[in-house]
Amino acid sequence: MQVRPARHRFQHARTRNTAGFTLLELIIAVAIIGILASIAVPSYQRYVEGSRRTDAHAGLMQAAQQLERCYTVNNTYADCPSIPTSSPDGIYSISLSLTGNGSGYTLTASTSQADRCPDELTLNHRGERGPNANCW
Template sequence: MAPASPQGPPRLACKQPLIRAAWHFCSLTLSKRHILIHTETNVLTRRETPRVTLTSTRPRPQGPSGSTRRSAGFTLIELMIVVAVIGILAAIAYPSYTRYVQEARRTDAMSALSSVAGQLERCYTVTSDYTAASCPSGTDIPSDEGYYLIDISATASTYTLTGKPQDAQSDDSCGNFTLNHQGVRGADGADCW
C-alpha cells in the first residue's frame, strides 16, 4: 500500500491491474482505515458489481512466533500464582506430615518396651528375680527400628523400662516412654500411649 502524501489526497495503490475478472483488489489508505475496493462478477448474469468495504489497519496481536493466534504457553503471572499456591499448601502439609510420621514411629518404643517387659516377666516367673543372670539388663539397647534406646532399671522385685528417643525422633513432643513392673505406662507428653 502506498502511504498518503502530506501535500494532497491519498494515492491509490493497486495490488494488480484492474481487469475484467472476478475479485479485483485495490486499497486506498485513509488515516487509520483501509477502503477495500473490489468488483464481483456474478456467475449467472456476468455483471460486475462494485463493492466498497471499510477495514481497519490496526494490527492484530501477535505472539512471539509471529502468529496472530494466542500461544498455548503460560504467562509469568500464571506461573507465579501456581508457585504461590503450591508454597501455601506445602507450608500447611509438611508440618502435618512430620507430626504424623513421629506419631507412627512411637510404636517402635511401645513395641520395644512391651517386648523387654515380656522377657523380664518370663525371667521372673522362672527365677523370682528381675536381676537374675538370665534376665535382660543394660542401657541403651536399640529398639527394632532404631528410633529409641531402651534402658532397664531393675531390682529383685521391680523394674522400670525407659525408651529414650534418638535421631529423627529426638524432637518428638512425647519424649521418653516408661513402663514398670505393674504395667503402668507413662510418657513425658500427654496422650502418647
C-alpha cells in the same frame, strides 16, 4: 486464490501467539503449591514422629514381655538374661533399672532425635506408662 474472511485470519494468528504460560499464571501456581506444602509438611512430620514413638512402644513392650517370662520362671526380675537394648528399628535405646531387690523394674526408652515429646518413655512392672500420657 481464495481469500479468507477477516475473522478467520485473526483467530488463526491469535492461537499461534498464545503458546506457554503468563507470569501471573506461574505466580498463582507457585502460590498454590506453597500453600499445599505448608499444610502437608507439618502433617508428615507428625506422622513420622508418631511412627518413631510406636517403635519405642514396641521396644518397651518386647523388653517387658521378656522380663515377665523370666519372672514366671525365676520369681524375680534380677536373674533375667539381657533384654534388648534398642527398639526394633534402632531409633530408641532401651535401659532397665531394677527396683525393690529385683521385685520390680522400670524400662526407659530414650532417643537423641528431636521430638514433640521431650520426656523419655517409661514402663514399669505394673504396666504404668509415664511420665507424659500424651506421648503414649
